[in-house]
Amino acid sequence: MKLKDIEIKVMSDKTYGDHLDRLFEDIKAGKITGKQKTNIVARTPEDVAKILTNERIRLLQVIREKKPESISELARLLNRSQSNVSNDVKYLEGIGLLELEEKKGSVSHKKPIVNYDAVRITVDLSC
Numbered sequence: 001m002k003l004k005d006i007e008i009k010v011m012s013d014k015t016y017g018d019h020l021d022r023l024f025e026d027i028k029a030g031k032i033t034g035k036q037k038t039n040i041v042a043r044t045p046e047d048v049a050k051i052l053t054n055e056r057i058r059l060l061q062v063i064r065e066k067k068p069e070s071i072s073e074l075a076r077l078l079n080r081s082q083s084n085v086s087n088d089v090k091y092l093e094g095i096g097l098l099e100l101e102e103k104k105g106s107v108s109h110k111k112p113i114v115n116y117d118a119v120r121i122t123v124d125l126s127c
Helices: 013-028 045-051 054-066 071-078 082-095
Strands: 005-010 039-042 099-103 109-113 118-123
Touching: 005 045, 039 045, 054 071, 054 082, 071 082, 071 109, 082 099
Parallel strands: 005 039, 005 118
Antiparallel strands: 099 109
16 A cells, blocks of 8 residues: 655755745746645744644544544544644644545534645755
8 A cells, every 4th residue: 555645844944945936936837726735844843843743643643543524523532622623623724734624414514634644754954
């Protein structure tokens, strides 16, 4: 089985600036359209630690393994308050570590989805 993963890159200030320049050039040239592969950029290793707290890693694992149908079900599985889980879900969705699928029924709710098997961290060692 091929492992599907998502990457968090830790970049130096110069590399980060170059990354943004290329990104803006690609946008202007029309090279970036629709949904692209998620690339998460952190400025320092400490930023990675803020993103991947123990609770957030556990949350991602539970979503991946148990496939809860809603954020409230996820909160029950984690034995955490729904407001804290909701905040973590919104943050992780915002940076691209999970998706929320709108579910319609008698009550509309959002299903959290993690569609990868691993998070890979890459640290740029160039100056």
